[in-house]
Amino acid sequence: MIITGLVVGLLLGFVLQRGRFCVTGAFRDLTLTGNTRWFSALIVVIAVHAIGLAAFSSLGIITLEQSAFPWLASILGGLIFGASMILAGGCATGTYYRVGEGLVGSWMALIFFALTAAIMKTGPAAGLTDGLRSITVPDGTLSATTGLSPWVFAIALSGVAVWLTVRHNRKLTTPVAALPPRRTGLAHLLFEKRWNPFATAAIIGVIATLAWPLSAATGRNSGLGITTPSANLVTYFATGDVTLVDWGVMLVIGILVGSFIAAKASGEFRIRVPDRETLLKAIAGGVGMGIGAAIAGGCTVGNAMVSTAQFEYQGWVATFFMIVGAAIAAKATIRPRSAASTPVPAESRTA
Amino acid sequence: MKQILETNGLVCPFPLVEAKDAISDLSVGDELVINFDCTQATEAIPQWAAENGYPVTHFDRTGDAAWTITVQKA
Numbered sequence: 001m002i003i004t005g006l007v008v009g010l011l012l013g014f015v016l017q018r019g020r021f022c023v024t025g026a027f028r029d030l031t032l033t034g035n036t037r038w039f040s041a042l043i044v045v046i047a048v049h050a051i052g053l054a055a056f057s058s059l060g061i062i063t064l065e066q067s068a069f070p071w072l073a074s075i076l077g078g079l080i081f082g083a084s085m086i087l088a089g090g091c092a093t094g095t096y097y098r099v100g101e102g103l104v105g106s107w108m109a110l111i112f113f114a115l116t117a118a119i120m121k122t123g124p125a126a127g128l129t130d131g132l133r134s135i136t137v138p139d140g141t142l143s144a145t146t147g148l149s150p151w152v153f154a155i156a157l158s159g160v161a162v163w164l165t166v167r168h169n170r171k172l173t174t175p176v177a178a179l180p181p182r183r184t185g186l187a188h189l190l191f192e193k194r195w196n197p198f199a200t201a202a203i204i205g206v207i208a209t210l211a212w213p214l215s216a217a218t219g220r221n222s223g224l225g226i227t228t229p230s231a232n233l234v235t236y237f238a239t240g241d242v243t244l245v246d247w248g249v250m251l252v253i254g255i256l257v258g259s260f261i262a263a264k265a266s267g268e269f270r271i272r273v274p275d276r277e278t279l280l281k282a283i284a285g286g287v288g289m290g291i292g293a294a295i296a297g298g299c300t301v302g303n304a305m306v307s308t309a310q311f312e313y314q315g316w317v318a319t320f321f322m323i324v325g326a327a328i329a330a331k332a333t334i335r336p337r338s339a340a341s342t343p344v345p346a347e348s349r350t351a
Numbered sequence: 352m353k354q355i356l357e358t359n360g361l362v363c364p365f366p367l368v369e370a371k372d373a374i375s376d377l378s379v380g381d382e383l384v385i386n387f388d389c390t391q392a393t394e395a396i397p398q399w400a401a402e403n404g405y406p407v408t409h410f411d412r413t414g415d416a417a418w419t420i421t422v423q424k425a
Binding site: 017020022025028029032037089101102103105172173174175176177178179180194197263267268269270272274275278334335336337 | 363388400401411414418
């Protein structure tokens, strides 16, 4: 029943687009301005997902596999991915849902991301990727090192998540402006209202948890994933090998369609062609994300949401180095346009 | 005084980066009209305004995936 992958993807794409969930933005804000709001929302995703995985494992619904920790690949791949997602203007998933919003720069980033991921995972550079990933230390998870139950870490992280949620949802003295409503009831909630990032994060955590048993039921024993499915999709297009079209491939197709539905229904879909510089950065970012994600063994979903929730070192180390990579690239590339940004007085502006 | 900042075509985070840069040159009470077409800025710009205590005097759609917001420096 790989069709459940499509359904999960549709849901995820919809939620990501409506919730404006952007891990690139989270890492960028964290390092460029010190704003921890979206990073805190990511912690909520991981915490909800970690509790869900601990519960499903304890109930015997899923069996998590233990693997070694490819430390060098996690560091190197994380750095490359982190810097590249700043150039692309979105991580792998962020790029998928911006494709659904009609951003042509993201179309290019996605095509090059999937292509280089395929080259690195199963193509001519697979030897390099495997070589880097074979440099490991035996213990792959916090549980393996400490002998403690994953519940200990899941509950501790949830405590942090609750504290962050409370802290970031204290009422501001100036209200946050909202668009004038044009719809009512459910349509307003789904297609118009601004979603609270922490509510969005909790929903993503639940979707990520439900993904596991649904995917495992089709013989793919893992949760949400973007990089391998994207590479599989490219390889399928090139070879026609239909066995590559698994639950994960259906998931990424679902994200595309789900985000398009969300954007279209909200009046937020428009084909937007960027300038030359933005387009070139998107292509370079896509290439780098494919390389980085293949080496690191996952993107901001596979590593920063799924591997972290299993308390694998790979996930946490790769995420940390994605933040470092993002910080370097953001400091190097993000600044206001100098002369062009000087605003014009409204009075002197010609229509 | 009212100033207009066109950021259409810029992807996030650039509309907000430009807005921060532009508002630093304004005097208290001046208004900055920011036109943008990056979806994520519908979240980021109102949040930034609220966190800085800047009132938003106007916020609306100007078309499919296009918005305008007026932030008053305070």
